[in-house]
């Protein structure tokens with residue numbers, strides 16, 4: 656393991672996008688002390704990921720529960736309370752004003768960071784138009800970042816290409832977390848708005864989320880270490 660500062664390690668969140676807990680555990684085991692922060696998303700949550708979250712927290716890891724909640728206020732508030740009670744560090748909701756306000760109420764008094772997903776990194780202007788939105792990506796992200804601030808949640812999830820604008824809106828004390836991160840030359844997959852790890856941090860991101868660049872690498876440890884080295888130099 657390289658001598659990367661613990662703070663730098665915490666800047667990289669590895670997405671455990673696996674169909675079952677044993678596959679996720681195998682990667683966590685392989686990565687050992689290299690990775691300190693894991694994301695459990697929809698696929699793994701359905702397949703026992705909530706119990707894995709408890710195990711990871713028990714083992715000293717940080718957990719980002721990526722459920723992207725969006726429902727009536729009462730439901731979101733109570734689900735957020737339930738996530739806070741599990742001791743996870745981050746929970747996502749879609750960045751709609753009612754939803755973010757409800758999540759802020761649910762997280763009140765706990766250290767849980769609620770992050771609002773502004774516009775998914777797999778969406779571009781044409782995708783938003785198809786979905787019936789009048790505004791393009793940049794204007795929608797700008798609007799939602801301001802609404803996240805008003806709702807009083809910890810911060811937002813946005814593409815690295817939006818991070819500088821979002822950081823200017825949120826100021827230095829809120830969280831800006833960016834998926835859609837690809838080291839130079841990595842497979843882009845279904846992501847549309849991407850940047851490198853160093854570019855994401857330079858644009859104002861606190862943390863980056865990486866999935867396939869680590870999980871699909873022939874050597875996940877080397878891939879994770881290379882991203883951490885890039886973050887350390889950013």
Ligand SMILES: O=C(O)c1cc(=O)[nH]c(=O)n1[C@@H]1O[C@H](COP(=O)(O)O)[C@@H](O)[C@H]1O
Pocket residue numbers: 670672696721747772774775776777812813814834835836844846864865866867868
């Ligand atoms: O909320 C997220 O984490 C998220 C938001 C977003 O806009 N785009 C996005 O890719 N993500 C998640 O970030 C991860 C990216 O994975 P890779 O594309 O494999 O690096 C996935 O787990 C996505 O669910």
